[in-house]
Amino acid sequence: MRVLVLEDDHHLSREITGGLRSAGFAVDLAHDIADADFKIAINRYDCLVVDRGLPDGDGLDLVAGARGRGQLVPALMLTARDGLRDRIAGFEHGADDYLTKPFALPELVMRVRALCRRREQPTASRITVYDIEIDLMRRRVARGGVMLSLTPKEFAVLELMATKRGSVVTRTDLIECCWDEMAEPASNVVDAVVAKLRRKLGDPQVIETVRGTGFVIS
CATH class of the missing domain: 3.40.50.2300 (Response regulator)
Incomplete structure (x- = not known):
């Protein structure tokens, strides 16, 4: 945000x-x-x-x-x-x-x-994606009941993708919503954060890459 x-x-x-x-x-x-x-x-x-x-x-x-x-x-x-x-x-x-x-x-x-x-998200304070529980108010994420340690930026990226579940979130969307004006859109900063987020979330993977466009949680 x-x-x-x-x-x-x-x-x-x-x-x-x-x-x-x-x-x-x-x-x-x-x-x-x-x-x-x-x-x-x-x-x-x-x-x-x-x-x-x-x-x-x-x-x-x-x-x-x-x-x-x-x-x-x-x-x-x-x-x-x-x-x-x-x-x-x-x-x-x-x-x-x-x-x-x-x-x-x-x-x-x-x-x-x-x-x-x-x-x-006027009503939701918690989002469930498969076995991933995202507590939006306490800023906590658990998978299979195990609490995960995410950085604020990783949480922000996951939150945006989860709230737009089923829709493609472009790299531009992520830059505009999760980074401030000091970010460099031409850099690989988005891909690096998404890669770390995927590793922390573990298997099976829930974040899919849409080639040339962005990412989606389907």
């Missing part, structure tokens, strides 16, 4: 992006509304984390503008403005959640995960 963080405080932005990446999200960062607006126009995001007080305006304007263009990506407002009027204004402008500063990073991660899940 790919998230855009709009935060102009460099220390806080590093903390937020680091925490989300450790939790398995691909994260892009913007420090002003103009940059964030450009990134939303060219990338597909599963969630926006938006500060309000920014050098070039109010983060609510970014969300309202996205809603005006028909973009329904969930948005969490992250701000020190904790008054009732501020929270109401956030929801009126299209925000889906509101978290005030200071905040606990684990709570932010869970709120972002819930918003992403609402967008992609």
Whole structure:
């Protein structure tokens, strides 16, 4: 899942992006509304984390503008403005959640995960693929009752393939959803992660390669 963080405080932005990446999200960062607006126009995001007080305006304007263009990506407002009027204004402008500063990073991660899940998989918290159990909320995978140790990136790749089971997931899909803007699409990074994931999942193999296109869990 790919998230855009709009935060102009460099220390806080590093903390937020680091925490989300450790939790398995691909994260892009913007420090002003103009940059964030450009990134939303060219990338597909599963969630926006938006500060309000920014050098070039109010983060609510970014969300309202996205809603005006028909973009329904969930948005969490992250701000020190904790008054009732501020929270109401956030929801009126299209925000889906509101978290005030200071905040606990684990709570932010869970709120972002819930918003992403609402967008992609409104009801499911667990996916079963053959004898593989994927717990989406606890980020755990077991096969045949044996817990597997996956990296956050491996889990993200498996999650995307499992939620789109039966459909081909292209390498471009994986890059856009599971890696941030620092990834190099021309590299073999996707194939390397898929190869490691296959080894950890073991036999019989559940991830099939569609030559020249991508991968599928049928």
